[in-house]
Every structure is written in structure tokens, then in C-alpha cells.
Amino acid sequence: MGRNRATLADVARRAGLSKTAASMVLNGREGTRLSAEAHQRVFAAAEELGYRPNLAARSLRTRKTATIAFVSDIVATTRFAGDLIRGALDAARERDHVLLITETQGDATFEQYAIEAVLDRQVDGVIYAAMATRRLTVPAAILGGPVVLLNATSPDGLPSVVPDDEGAGRSVATALLELGHRDTIALIGRNRLKEDDPEVSLAARARLHGIRQTLDEAKVGLLAECFCTEWLPEHGYAAMRSLLSKPKRPSAIICMNDRLAFGAYQALGEAGLTVPEDISVISFDDDPIAAWLRPSLATTALPHEQMGRRAVELLLDGGAAEPSLVPMPLRRRRSLAPPAG
Template sequence: MSPREGMTRRNEAMGPRVTLANVAERAGVSPTAASLILNGRANTRLSDDARQRVLAAAEALNYRPNLMARGLRMEKSATIGFVSDLIATTRYAGPMVRGALRAAREQNHTLFVTETEGDLQEQDRAIEALLDRQVDALILATVTGRIVLPERRLPVPLVVLNGSAGPGEYLSILPDEEGGGKEAAGHLIGLGHRRVHLLGTSDPQHWTVPVRRRIESLLTEFSNADVEVVQISLERPVWDFEAGLDTATRAVTLHSPVSAVVALNDTLAAGAYEGFRQAGLAIPEDVSIVSFDDDDIVSFLRPQLTTVALPFETLGRRAVEMALNAGSVPSGELRERMVLQLRQSTRPARST
């Protein structure tokens, strides 16, 4: 049987859509009475017997309400638009979308997901297309940390996910990078390290809001504890394995001794593992490493990596909750805690 034949048979088995009028006829009530009962309207003066007949008829006929028509009547569509810059090409986006999908489903909403590939014209088109479909709210998500808000005032609530909307009418939900920086720095300070190499910095003009908060928090915490920080900047603006290998190699060859390292993400840390291995240094016996993300892609590292987790799934969930309750949430930023995942890549500083 071909796929086309299978679809035809499935459609035939499903039959025509059951309407409210069908339910009313089977229950022996008017369509208006059936609508009131199925929509849970109170104080209708309809008998309990009528209510039971309508509910039984709806179940027997497998009645599904026409959500589009109901949305037009109630000015609600039970849908949310999710516009992201780079969903398909960035693995971090998956947990954000998953959290948003689960939260929407729990709230009996459908999530419409679209990607712009960072094209601002495409972002505008996506937002207008979703508004044409009468979505109840919009989520504008970024995996790069860079956000450009719509120029016009929107008729529905808008929540910025994983980026800052700045001061104004819109809500933002993003990781608490300042708190994450304190967690990472505090861990190495508590282990007695007095000199730390920071891998992955770059020209501050290129920092997004989250990156700026992460780096500045680290530098502030180490400065307050009188810890020397050696910054090993990127030679190309990508936090990947090769950059981690390069920065670790330069740290050893140009800025020894190296005893404690903060890598600005887990992929950099993976490259640093290899760089230190090639230099004959063991982790954590010779070098302690702390990183950021808690990315499954580096779960193969041994010893396992101590890292500050980015709560992407929780962020997606919270964005939906904020979007559907925008009237009761003050505008501004909500920051989600980043938790240190303590594993085997750090140890107390050697006494001198």
C-alpha cells in the first residue's frame, strides 16, 4: 500500500468532522445548550440530566471542538509564536524549544516555531505572519545573545528568551550570568587557587549582554579575592575545540605556571583538555578546570568536567509561563539561576 493510499484510508476511517450540531442532536438539546455545557458555563439553568447527555454524546461521537472558531469568539487562539534566530544550527536551542513545548502543552496551547537565521527582515516577516494567525503571545528567542526588538508596538505580549530586552514594556528571561560567574570563581577561590587563567576572552566590543555579565562577574570576584587573572584571548571569535586547544597551548608556553583555568564554555574546555595533555599536564593533578554550559556534547571528557549549568529547558518553560501571564508579571528581566555541577576536574591548590 502506498503512502497516498494509506492517507486516504486513514481519512476515510476518520470520517467527516463531528460538529456541535451533531452532539446536540444526539443529546436531544439545542446547539446553544450543548455549547454552554461543553464550554463549562455556570448558571445556565440547564438540568444535570441534560449536561450528562451532552457529555456522553460528545464522548461517543469523539467530538473535538473547533478551536479556530472558539478562538474567534473568545479572542483567544490557544497558540503561541516562537521566533528564534538559529534553532536548526545551534544545539543549545533544542532544550529551550523542548521546555517551551512542554509548558505550552501543559497550558493547552500549541507552539508555532519558526527560525530567522539571524535575518532581521525574516524576523519581521515571521512576527507578522504569526500575528496574522492570531497567536495569544510571542516569544523572541536568541541563541547568540543578540536581540533586535520589533519597531512597532505589538498587540500581544512579547517575551525575550535568552537575551535582554532592556528597559521598556517587554519581558526578558535569561540565565543569571553574574551568579554563574560567582559560582565558578568562588569554587576555585575556595580551593585556594591564587592565580587563574581565563580562556576565551575577546574584544569587549564583541561581547553580548550575557557574555559581558559572565566575564565581568568572574573578574570582579577574582579581584575581590586578590586572585591574579591571566586572560588568554581568542585569536578568532569562536568558542570551539580548536580555540580551546590554542588558548591552553598559549597559556602553557607564554604564561606558565598554569594551575587553575576557567574556560568560558564547555567546548573550549574540551580543547583545553587536549592542549594540557599535549603539554604533559594532568587534570586535575596539575591543572584544575571550571567551565560553563553543562553541555552533553562533552560528557565524554575524563575526568568529568566541573561546569556551571545553563538552564535552557527551564528558560523555555518560564518564557511560556511569562507570556501567558504577562499582565501579572512586571516588565523587566527575570534571571534564572545557574548551578555549579561539581565533578572531577578540580582539586585544592598545591601548597607552596
């Protein structure tokens, strides 16, 4: 890779100047007293030789690599990882940086390896990302340099970027209230583990809190709350069926995520009920299936791309110490209607 690249010495020689001069000119150093003509010659030489600096050599001296480590627990299992990475990639490119990606798979050995691998490469900073919003403790090894937590917070008070799940909860509840739904709203996806253990999830508690707060203010209570051991379609399906077996049918359903909502749709379809005429459905995440469902599913979007971008900005440009909350926009789609009758 990159054999026969011209070096700074080549450029200097061709320009008839010293390496020092060439270096200063190419780096646009202020306050040097090199003549305009010297500038010209260096630029011309660099151009003609197609000179590109060897960043390994540069970073040896400057201790800057223009490289950021993106360390995450799991990149593959959720389709959101891509967006997180893409946002970070974009922001990094704008700042002439590049991303070194590693994955820990939640395994301590792998994590150790990942951290060492990036530190050995002298990265300028680390983005430590979690795929589910949660609290975690970062390995001591990376605390030697700049760190930003992405989709996570830590007890150490490190800068962090998380989605505004509580705000999303409020948006969801408000949307239903505005349509006129009152005491016939049911909730699918309560989960003690997710709600009570911040190391498992921060989203569940925050979403629930946002919903409750808004409904309380409107003096509205939930018709029913279904607990689900996981937030997967099959659990949404089961929850919806149990809701439909009860005497009082809800006019609207809030699902804690889109996969639950997908399951709920399946149960509704089997029961011969129509969304949104019979029942409105609203949810969280904006998984691609939300737009593919018939009717399309209203949901609040996890702003992963924004978050990835924000993390890089925080890392390179500096910023607030308190967690940076990224808003979750409400996607109004066809699954919402006023209550029937």
C-alpha cells in the first residue's frame, strides 16, 4: 500500500529548499518569514509530486492521529448501529478525522483487547457506545484521554449523548390526548428489569415516566398495562391478545417499541380489528418496519444518526458536561385516529 510515495524531503529538494521550509509552508504556519516565491515553489513541487504526508510519521512527532476510536458493545445485532456509525462518520469527515471501529461483544477479554488495540494506535479520543441506552462504567484504561459516551451515561460524569426518551414519552401521550383518547389508553411493554436496572436500560423508565407525567397532568389514567419479558413481536402479540380478551376494549395502544407494535398489529389483524378505526397504535424507535406496516405506524424516532454526529462533535469540539439529550421526533403516520364513537 502506498509504495513510492513522495516524501517531504522530495518536495523540499524539488523546490530547492529545506525540509523545514517545506514543512512550514505546507502547514500554513503563521509568522514564518519565508518569501512568497518560496511558498510558490513548495506548493508547485508538492502538486507535481502528488505529495501526501505520511500520517504515521507526523503523528509520531505531534501525538495526533486525526483518528477516533469507536468502541461499542455490539454492532451487529441491532439495525440501529449503522446509523450511529454513519452519523459519527459524517461528523468525523467534516473535521478531517477517521474512525477506527472495534467491538467488545460485552466480553471483558475482547474489551481489553479492543481498548489496547486503539490506544496502541494513539487515537485522539474514544467514543464508547452502547447499543441499548443504559448506564455503564467505562474501563479505566481509556480515561487517559478524551472520552464521550454514546447512547449511555456513566457514574463518572463523562460527557455523554443519549436520546430524550422522556420527551418521547410525553410526545406519544400528548398525541393521543390531542386526538381525544382519554381513559381507554393501554400500554404494552412494561418490564421491571428494564425499568429498574439502569445498567440494562435507561429508555424504559424514561419513556414510562414521560407518558405517566403527561397523562397525570391531564388527569387521565391508563386503562391497562401489559408486562412483557422482552420487547419482541411475539410478546406484543401475546399482550395484545390478552388485552382484547378483556371486557373493555382500549381505543389506543402505546407500545414501548415498534417490534411490540408489530406483534400487536398481528393480533389485531387476526381479531378482525382495523387500525386506526378500531384502535390507534403509537410506539417508539422508528424501526424501518414502522413505515412498512399497513397502516404505517406512528412512532417516535431514535435519532441515531444525530447522536453519532453529536458524539464526535462533543469529542472534538468540546461541550457540555451534563448528558446531551437528543430529541426524538414524532413520526405522525396512519395508525392514529380519534377514538371511535
